[in-house]
Amino acid sequence: MLDVLAQLYGEVHPHIATTLRNRAILQKQSGNMAESEALFREALAMHIELQGEDHLEVARSRSLLAEALIQTGQFPEAESLLLAARARFEADGETAWTQRAYEALRTLYRAWGKTPTAILRD
DSSP, rough: OOHHHHHHHOOOOHHHHHHHHHHHHHHHHHHOHHHHHHHHHHHHHHHHHHHOOOOOHHHHHHHHHHHHHHHHTTTHHHHHHHHHHHHHHHHTTHHHHHHHHHHHHHHHHHHHTTTSSOOOOO
């Protein structure tokens, strides 16, 4: 699938980044966390390159990567990614993604055994 998209659009394109992110989700669901993390990182880098740091797709990629990092115990990086994503979602009024970021932060802080540094909703 990626080969076909690359032939149509080139190696770096929003459709390629989204496909990478979708493959990362599938790898995460299959329990292949190393491959999932690598694909999420590649998708995030491509979204940043194409759309800039402040784009909603970048925030979505940050949030999804952070969720994977929580599962592998990479808590400080996950927190940083989630806080940035949450701020972007809130600025745009993205209520579903904002709620998802809050839920991921709750999960993170429980797993980390850390008192939340971010203000969390009940």
